[in-house]
């Protein structure tokens with residue numbers, strides 16, 4: 001097999017290309033109508049009231065932490081089996097990250113371990129929880145909400161892997177990832193390996209109007225454009241000395257006027273990225289079905305194999321971003337696959353054992369489930385354009401390695 005097979009890749013159609021070109025020819029490269037369109041269609045897709053498009057998933061996490069007023073020293077709990085950004089957003093605000101262990105069956109943040117951490121600390125120690133819909137498997141946010149309410153915590157759901165995913169709540173109702181019913185804020189990434197690609201890109205969803213407005217402001221330097229909310233006086237805004245208004249000074253703030261009331265960032269997405277995101281979103285369910293199909297074939301091929309110690313498998317509501325096997329001799333398998341042009345990946349090196357977090361005191365043995373999982377996990381190629389023969393080749397090579 002000549003063509004390299006990556007673990008994930010984008011699926012760009014002619015319609016995507018045409019949509020982007022059309023936007024490039026329009027009046028706006030950024031801050032135009034495509035962004036609001038993308039936000040609206042994404043909010044509809046996940047069932048939230050509001051959506052804020054941003055430059056990437058990491059920026060989304062940072063803005064969420066800021067909007068929730070995370071302060072230096074505040075403690076937040078998250079999982080070590082995630083991309084570093086889920087934890088780093090806490091550090092950007094000067095907060096402290098408490099990693100809790102994973103459930104070895106689901107690979108998700110273990111709610112029992114989180115509860116234990118909360119029970120063993122004085123009330124008020126922690127401010128929030130960042131659960132991750134890792135690999136596309138939706139976290140039971142109803143359970144996390146109950147726990148968070150008991151301890152007065154907020155929740156940021158990191159749903160980068162799970163647009164279109166859902167969990168079933170205690171009444172059997174499907175709850176879509178990012179629908180805003182359980183978490184204050186949810187975030188998504190549109191990096192090329194994700195379900196919806198916009199190059200770089202991210203989205204925050206929420207049902208909270210206050211947070212929504214705050215996010216819009218923080219996304220663009222903390223700048224506000226709203227006559228009713230300005231802090232500076234009208235005469236200052238107009239550039240006039242303190243004139244008593246007796247009909248000669250307009251009662252309106254001038255057209256150019258705006259205020260930077262908080263310290264924000266430029267975390268905006270461009271119009272052509274948003275156009276690509278919207279175009280991709282139209283095929284999100286189709287992509288999900290293809291991913292599920294691919295994973296069903298892997299599951300069938302590997303379910304009875306002795307070398308398989310665990311797998312992410314088929315679960316209702318799974319968004320199938322990744323397909324993970326736990327195997328013995330993972331290093332050997334990884335290298336063997338590479339030698340055969342198959343580029344499997346490891347998700348993830350436990351975040352708490354990254355040198356940066358080790359320097360903050362984390363060490364081997366702190367989170368045994370995550371560390372054991374890391375020794376065995378390998379993510380196999382899953383993406384909608386993976387061809388049948390390519391997948392058969394991957395399966396065959398894995399089997400031949402263990403024969």
Ligand SMILES: Cc1ncc(COP(=O)(O)O)c(C=O)c1O
Nearest residue numbers: 056057058083085086160189191
């Ligand atoms: C779980 C998770 N959180 C956050 C991010 C950050 O997203 P981005 O790469 O768009 O900044 C990613 C993306 O890699 C991710 O997988």
